[in-house]
Amino acid sequence: MSDDLLKALLPALGIAAFERHIDGSFRALAPIPSWFERLAGDGTFPFLGHILEEAVRYWNKGEAKPRDWGPSAETDEAGREFHYMVSALTLAGRNVLIFSLDTASDRMRQVLQRVRDQALAAEQRAERLKVTDSHGGTE
């Protein structure tokens, strides 16, 4: 794949990819998608701080299988929640860190929401019954 195609493809897929250099600095492999720019815009990026230590350990070990972190939830300009994953991998001896939108988590959230709504209602019903019983069924 040509560099030009890669530079167009990654932001089109909503992927922010960085190569980590020996001195610890990172270089973007393609233009950064807007969701990621917004995320890192204020100079603080706690989730990155959390994973970086583990990512460096992963690269130093030279493991073949990529390592993933997440999902991490964020809110877009319109107040909608979205999720992203972070992956560390080594490609042709180069250490790469990838931030990608995670639509699977968005879908999983919808499913979990239904399941938990039902579980919550069932638990609350059971608690109310317990209270009624403890009051001799007078409530």
Add this chain to the structure above:
Amino acid sequence: MIQKKICMLGGFGVGKTSLVSRFVHSIFSDKYLTTVGVKIEKKSVDLGSQQVDLMVWDLHGEDEFQKLHMSYLRGSSGYLLVVDATRRSTLDTALMLHAKAKWAIGEVPVMLAINKTDLDSTWELDGAAMDQLKCPVVKTSAKTGDQVEETFAALARAMLDGRSLGEGGVGQAT
């Protein structure tokens, strides 16, 4: 500026995200929206003599579908256990998470928030649970905002001092 990390721990639907929204954005929604993964919010808190930037890690609720990644607790200076005043079972989840967290990051300041006190409580904290918790307990309402700021401020102060909070705690503690 001093930065400190706080984690929110508890079962699903206890109001962790609502407490964070109330604390950080001063908003509350009655609609329950489950959290997937982790959501990180930031808020600067003025503690009188010191200003501290709190990084609040709102971790997904623990249940059979999502287990907590204990690695998320790494670097945390304290955590807030949250239970639901209308569901006694959420205390058991909190006790289990408390034990796991202590094992993962050791003794750090921790508080237990009995949330949703705007609703009728269906249970009371018993002595056995208090013995396991060994931390201050506070009754909060993300809906009304009652004791929310105070709870985060008390936890932040303890984290800055690097001390464990004894039993007792902020106002209205049980």
